[in-house]
Amino acid sequence: MKHATNGYKVFTAFNILFMIFVIVITLFPFIYMLAVSFSGNSAVLRGDVLFYPIDFTVTAYRNIMNDAQFWVGYRNTLIYTVGGTLISMAMTVACAYPLSKKQLPGRGPLLMFMVFTMYFGGGLIPFYLLVRSLHLINTVWAILVPGAISVYNMIVMKTFFEGIPQDIEEAAQIDGLSYIATLFKIVLPLSKPVIATITLFYAVGFWNDWFNAMIYLNSNSLYPVTLYLRNLLMGAQLAASNGQGITSGSEAAVVPQTLQAATVVLVTVPILCIYPFIQKYFVKGVMLGSIKG
């Protein structure tokens, strides 16, 4: 790099432009959603909206916020995200900690027993029939329990636990701490980065899920907000293919686009707000996961 050739200088200029292009392309859809959601319907239909709202209005947001179903959905999403993440974390720690002890008899076979499920599974239908035969359909447990442990996340956590110096734990055990006490008093406090990472992985998964909710739940009162958005999109699609717009219950007919965009924004905003603070943990997760590979 000390002796940059002319060719390399041209490349560098192109490269910087390319990276700016990547940023714009990545962010544009979201900026466009924001712009559309705050614009007047006719401005959107005319195609005037690009980077910022035209005929600024909050009608779309008002309409959504007046819809009780939206708030039910948001509340459910919060419950599923918090509840599901707690269950998943408890199960994943309980699974990863014993398996991080190389001296544990039976560790190898148990690991194989779990890892095998990453490569082979029964598929959608046997799983669905199982959930149904356990009478979990249309209960919150159908969302919280079936995906409780991700083998990938468990292995990331196990790898981290294995990296904690054994003598710290052994010293604690000489002082009379049991394994479970060691886990809570020594190991978990030393594992904050991996705990944060895996918690976030699970939380994002629960926050974003709509498919499980769609197949396992059948009453509006249990639907998460992602399913609310999905039904809105499907409705709009249906209306579009029938050649008619959707009108909301209120006096003002709302073009689906502004309404859809506003819902997209409201579903995404929590993730966007915390993203700058948590993104480093996600990267850490990838690193921890790749060590094993």
Add this chain to the structure above:
Amino acid sequence: MAGKIRKSLKKYYQLYLLLALPVIYFVLFKYVPMAGVVLAFRKYRMGGSIFGEKWVGFKYFQMFLNDPEFWNVFKNTFVLSILNFLIGFPIPIIFALMLNEIGSSFFKRFVQTVSYLPKFFSSVVVVGMIQILLSPSSGIVNKIIEANGGHSIYFLTEAAWFRPIYIASDIWQFMGWNAIIYIAALTSVNPDLYEAAEIDGAGRWKQTIHVTLPGIMPTIAITLIMSAGYILSLGFEKILLLYSPSIYDVADVLQTYTYRLGIVQSNYSYTTAVGLFQSVISLVLIWGVNKFSKNVLDTSLW
């Protein structure tokens, strides 16, 4: 032997206690459905056992193997997977290599952070954005086409547009995330190698080919095996949201087919057979690629 087991049980009982619930979880939610594939060979009765009631052998396999619709779905799955793989696999590597050449570390970090943001959006959010961006009446893409004298395109109901939309949105959503692992591998390439190459008169381009690429080759091999094994697991939630009967011809893939015929229409045995067929192909693929990689590239998953 028995004494030894008793001794280790006593010593490690707390660890086994912790493992109890996870093991029950794996048996119940992973291995029971795995045993449930037996339904592919047995007739299901509504409200009956999830393992079926009466042995029918390969009847359901014969049914789908003789069904032209199945073969079309099968073809769609392969074509979309392979296209998505051929285009989607090298792009994060190229992106990582290019990002690696950026001098300013602040700018580099900023680009990287922005690039993997979309990974955290729900498929329903991504499809919502696609619908709004591509809307025939008001979407910005069609407005631009119209402004340039073209006619607005019904992107989501035209079969020819399905694959480009699927692949482009996948790149948009996952390029940055998939690049993380390569970016990390790039930082661990020994800087002495670059110096040596420079002394030998290699320019940046030659250094990339002869130093950087070999340096990240093991990482590429591992991701290659992983992707090959999961090649049939397309982002089926996205397809489910994107497709409509008018484009089933190209958009319907094995998972959406299984979902529609199984969960919506309750053909449980038939779709279990289709699912099993797919799982076995995936397993063979990952095993084969792993073996190949072990012999040729000297890297493997197990």
